[in-house]
Amino acid sequence: MSHSTMASPAPLHRRGPRPLLLHLTLAMLRSSASIAGLPLSNGAWPGWNPRRNPDLARLAHASGDPDAFARTVFAATLAEDRALIAGIAAYRRHPWRRTLPDPPAIWSEGETRLLDYGGEGPPLLFIPSLINRGHILDLDEGASLVRFLAAAGFHPLLLDWGWPGERERRFTLTDYIAGRLDRALGAVAEKPILVGYCMGGLLALAAALREPRRLRALALLATPWDFHAVDPARAAALARLLPLMEPAFALGHALPIDWLQTLFALVDPYGVGRKYRAFATLDPESTRARRFVALEDWLNDGVPLAAPVAREALGGWYGDNTPARGNWLVAGLPVDPATLRLPTLVAAPTRDRLVPPASARPLATLVPEATLITPQAGHIGMIAGTNAETVLWRPMLSWLREV
Template identity: 40%
Template sequence: MLRAETAASPDRQAAALAGLRAYQQASRGRPQRRAPARFRKGRARLRDYGHKGGGRRPLILVPSLINPPGILDLTPDVSLLRWLAAQGFHPYLLDWGSPTPADRAMDVTGHVEQLLLPLIARLGEPPVLVGYCLGGTMALAAACAAPVAGLALIAGPWRFDGFGDAARADIARLWAAAGPVCETMGAVPMEVLQSGFWRLDPQRTIAKYEAFAAMEPGSRGAQLFVAMEDWANAGAPLTYAAGRQLFEEFIAGDVTGSGAWRVGGVLADPAALSCPAIDFVSLSDRIVPAESAADLPDRRDLGAGHVGMIVGRGGRAQLWEPLAHWIGALPRST
C-alpha cells in the first residue's frame, strides 16, 4: 500500500517509513491498569470503574468486538470511563475477552444473547447502555430485548447500506479472499480487519506516520499517538461466526437496516425502543459513515472523527459533556 500510494514521492515514502520505525521503537512505559472485574459471564467481564458520589445510576459501556475495549480508558487522563466516574455515575466497561475454540460458532447475535443480556441482568437496576461503534449496534439490539434505563449510541452503524456500494464491494472482496482461511482457523484475526480499515483511507494511514516522524520523541502528542496506534493494531480475533455474520449479513445484507435482525426473541428495531435514546454521529467518520446511523429522533451530529470523539482534543466538549448531561437528565427508574 505504501509503495502504491507514494510511487511518485520517494520523500513521502521515506518519511512514512521513518515514522513507522519511530513508532515501533517508542518507549511504552507501564501498561494502563485495568479496572477490576465485578461480574462475569463466560469470557466476558464487566469491569467496575466505581463512582464519586452516591446513588448515581449504573452505566454499561459496550465497545466493539473489533479492537480492545481500552480506547474508552486509553490513559489515566484520556479516559471516558474515569471521567464519567468522576461525574458521579457508576460506569462499567464490558470486556468481551478473548474467544476460545469453543466459541467458534458464537456470532454477533450470540454475543448479545449469551454475554451482554445476562450481564445486564446481573445489575441491581436497569442500566444505561452506551455503545461505541459495533458495540452500539449490539447495545441497540440489547435495549430491544431487555429493560434498560436509556441507550446512547456513539458512532454506531445500523443501516449498513449507508457504507456505500464501493466500500461494501471492497469489503466483500476482502472477505472473499480471507473467509476460507478464517473458516479453517475458526477465527478472524485482527490483521484481516485492520487491512480493511487501511483500505478505507490509505492516504490518511500513510500521512499519520509521516506526521509522527516529525514529532518530538516522548512528547505528549507522541505518547498519545503510540497509545492509539497500539490500540488500533491490537485486539483478540473475532470468532469465525461473528466475522461471517458481520461481513455477510450486516455489511453485505444490511440485516439490521432492513429490520430483519432478531435478538433475544424480538426484532431489533430502533422504532420499537421503549427507553430514551440518543445517537451521537460523526460527520467526518471514515470508518462508520454518518449515512449508516440509526437516525434516532434525538441525533447529535459531531465534527470529531470516529476515534477523535473518544480521545481527541475536542472529544470532551463535543461528546463527553453532552453525553453526561443527557444521562444525568434521564428519569430515575423505580
C-alpha cells in the first residue's frame, strides 16, 4: 500500500456519531425490545424502569384501561427515537468549528511532532493516547488544559502522535515507548514532568520506569492498570474479537477508526443515544452545547491503531491483564510501578466508564510516592468538560507547584 493512501484525511465534514449505523441500530433494537416486551409488563426491557419512569409504573399497576400502559410506552419510545434523531441533526448543523492554531513544533519524527505551548516555567511533557487526536488537551478557548498551565507559569509541550503512516503502522508498543517517545524526551532541554492521559498514561509510566533520572515527576490521568478489576469477562470478550480484526490488519496494517469506535460502544451501548437526546434539549448558543460539539468532533476524528499495538493492547492488556499481573514487557523489561521512585499524581475520575476507578486506583497504591485525586467527573469531562478547571486543572496545578 502506498504512503499516499495512508495520508491524514482532510478535516472532517461532520458525520458523527461514528459509526452512525451502529448507533442507529442500537437505538432501533432498544425501541423494538421495549415495544416487544409490553405483554410481559415486568420492567425487564430497556425502555422502562419503574424508578426512572414513575408515571409509566402507575399506569402499569393502577390504570383501569389495560391498553393505557402500552400506548404510553409506545409513545414514550417514539419520543425518545425522535429526540435522538433531533440531537444528531442539531449536532451536524451546529456552526462551531475548532479554530485554535497549533503552536510551533520543536521536534518531529515521521508523523509525530512535539508542540511547544511556550512559557518560562518548568516543562510539562504531555503524552496522549495513540487512538485519538492529542488536541483533547487543547480543545477550545477556555477548554485547554495545556494553555491553562502555560498561563499558570509552566511550559507545556504536547507530543502529537499524528496520523500513522506506513512506518508507524508496523510499530509495537516498544517502538513507541523506547523509540519515538524516548527520542522526543531527548528534545526537551530540562527535566520535564511527564503527564500521560488514558492510554498515554501507560506509555508515560513505561517511559518513566526506563529513564527516571531524566524526569522531575509523573502524572497519570485516567490511566488504566488493572483491566480485569470490574468485569474480567467483558475484557476477555474484547480480546476474543482479535481474530475478526485480522482482515483489517492485513489490508491496512491498522485497526480502523470505526472498529475502535465500535469497541468503545460495547462498553456503554446506549451511552451515545442518551447524550444525543440530552443535547437535543440544549440551547445551541449555550456553553454546554458548544463544548458538547467540540468534544464530539474530537471523538469522531480518531486515529487508526497500528496492528501490532492493537494485538498487544487487546490480547495482552484486556485479554491477559498483563499490566496488573506483572507480565507487560517493554523492550524486554517488566513495567513494574512499585519500582518507580518519582513523585507521581494519579487522577482516577469517579464517573469514568472507559477507565473505571477500580482499574486506575491501584497505581496510587503501587507507586511509592503517589498522590491520589478523584475528580468528580467522567473520562473526558475531567480533561475538557465545563467543570474541568474545578475538578482537575486546579488540583493538578496545586500538585505541580509542590513537586
